[in-house]
Amino acid sequence: MSSILLKGGRVIDPASALDGQYDVLVRDGEIAAVEPVGARSSLQDVTVIDVSGCWIAPGLIDPHVHLRDPGFPEKETILTGLRAAAAGGFTTVAAMANTSPVNDNPATTRYMLERAREAHSARLVPVSAVTHGLAGTEPVDFAAMLEAGARMFSDDGIPIDDAMVLSRAMDEAKRLGYAVALHEEDRALSCDGALNAGAVSKHLGVSGYPDSAESQRVRRDLALAIGSGAAVHVCHVSTPQSLELIRAARRHGAQVTCEVTSHHFTLDESAAMIWGPNAKMNPPLRSHGDVEDLLAAIRDGTIDMIATDHAPHDPKSKRMEQLGAYFGSEHPMPHLDHDSADEFAHAENGVVGLETALGLALQLVHRSLIQPARLVEMMSLNPATLLRLEAGTLAEGTAADITVIDPNLEWTVAPEKFLSKSRNTPFAGMRLKGRAILTIVAGEIVYDGRKA
Known part of the structure; x- marks a missing residue:
């Protein structure tokens, strides 16, 4: 399983009382570290993703x-x-x-x-x-x-x-x-x-x-x-x-x-x-x-x-x-x-x-x-x-379920682009500001909005 370093984002984790700029290291499907930006200068076998300007949330x-x-x-x-x-x-x-x-x-x-x-x-x-x-x-x-x-x-x-x-x-x-x-x-x-x-x-x-x-x-x-x-x-x-x-x-x-x-x-x-x-x-x-x-x-x-x-x-x-x-x-x-x-x-x-x-x-x-x-x-x-889940936090040792959000990304709701099978929405054509750009489950990227 690959390791990922989410670099330079704003970590928002109410469960850990964290709200600030940090790097988040994911290894073997878990949160390995949440540490000051740039704390790790040399990394091997790690995919580094610059998420400056984005939020890193559980x-x-x-x-x-x-x-x-x-x-x-x-x-x-x-x-x-x-x-x-x-x-x-x-x-x-x-x-x-x-x-x-x-x-x-x-x-x-x-x-x-x-x-x-x-x-x-x-x-x-x-x-x-x-x-x-x-x-x-x-x-x-x-x-x-x-x-x-x-x-x-x-x-x-x-x-x-x-x-x-x-x-x-x-x-x-x-x-x-x-x-x-x-x-x-x-x-x-x-x-x-x-x-x-x-x-x-x-x-x-x-x-x-x-x-x-x-x-x-x-x-x-x-x-x-x-x-x-x-x-x-x-x-x-x-x-x-x-x-x-x-x-x-x-x-x-x-x-x-x-x-x-x-x-x-x-x-x-x-x-x-x-x-x-x-x-x-x-x-x-x-x-x-x-x-x-x-x-x-x-x-x-x-x-x-x-x-x-x-x-x-x-x-x-x-x-x-x-x-x-x-x-x-x-x-x-x-x-x-x-x-x-x-x-x-x-x-x-x-x-x-x-x-x-x-x-x-x-x-x-x-x-x-x-x-x-x-x-x-x-x-x-x-x-x-x-739901009685061991989730909702970025605490070290927990499963690396992470949502990376660009709060300023502007986009228009286009039902024809939905991944859902259905299109029944009253928001078609609405202009919104902010969306997820990465969704990570157990350390694996399951959605990459940077490619959308």
Whole structure:
């Protein structure tokens, strides 16, 4: 295995309280040294890479992706998803269980890990379902899933409606020392809403999804978390009411973390007027005021992590053939007839995010909303802690999972260049500043953006 010296970059490692100019030596797949620039004047059999002007960060970790494998190769495979992750600067991604078959058994977990090994790219952390078939009734064998390689439990995409089932799952997760991640939706209130309940949904003529559908379920589940003492993670938080409930639960001793997606803190509901189904997700994009509250919660530390909720879909699933003509910059105020509104409601939820998330998150730094160390904490250290991984640091002797970021590299989002199989994004054509130029996993370069 080759040795690499990353020379002259700004090392940002919150876990080691490092933020300054250093050289980083990688040998035999591990961090061999982090030392002052130029400390090693002569090196043999070492590839020296000058990364002056760049950040050297512990490998980015995405706690929430959908890789659609097994079951949906037209949308994504583990191979394409992990290559997209590496291109986005992620060394590790946590893959949710809503595959076909569902990842509710050790055989499926082992299949996912084997496909990941064959990819020789970013690492995959399987997320086990909480219940068999995501049906919300019969819990999986938690211990067996952990033994097979799972590192978190979630029925993400489907809320667990039965409070007793969830309570028992929390108890078992606590006993084993792992977290339960929750898709927070009261389906009696969301009523299959296609967009945030507000002016945009009314204008388009599609059903609305109120804030309360999220916050009311957050209220119930955090009460259960306080009672059980389990580690609970709130996925893709999108409302100020949910944020207040999370703050209150922490004051009462709850072990609760939460994430925000890059699309929820970047876009508001008006994006659906331009991008149509490619701006449809669950939870939906919220109001401009809600976005401001999410940004404030990133600044004040309420939100622990940035996730992508990478959700690849093919054009057929997004109903683009039926709906594409209604949307775009040439149709600034579209109206949908009854049949088209029904098609919109049945378009699949979600957007791809692995290749745009870092660029979007860096805008928070460029706008001085957060410091670079806070960004690395949210995109590496905290997800590593959630997933119980020995990662998120550049400490000597740890695995050499590293993301090298050029914070000033300007680029334009071009979906046709994505390594993901899918193109469902509301960021096409957006100009961004900053992206990963090297992604290193276990000491091997798995993505080299200098050649892109």
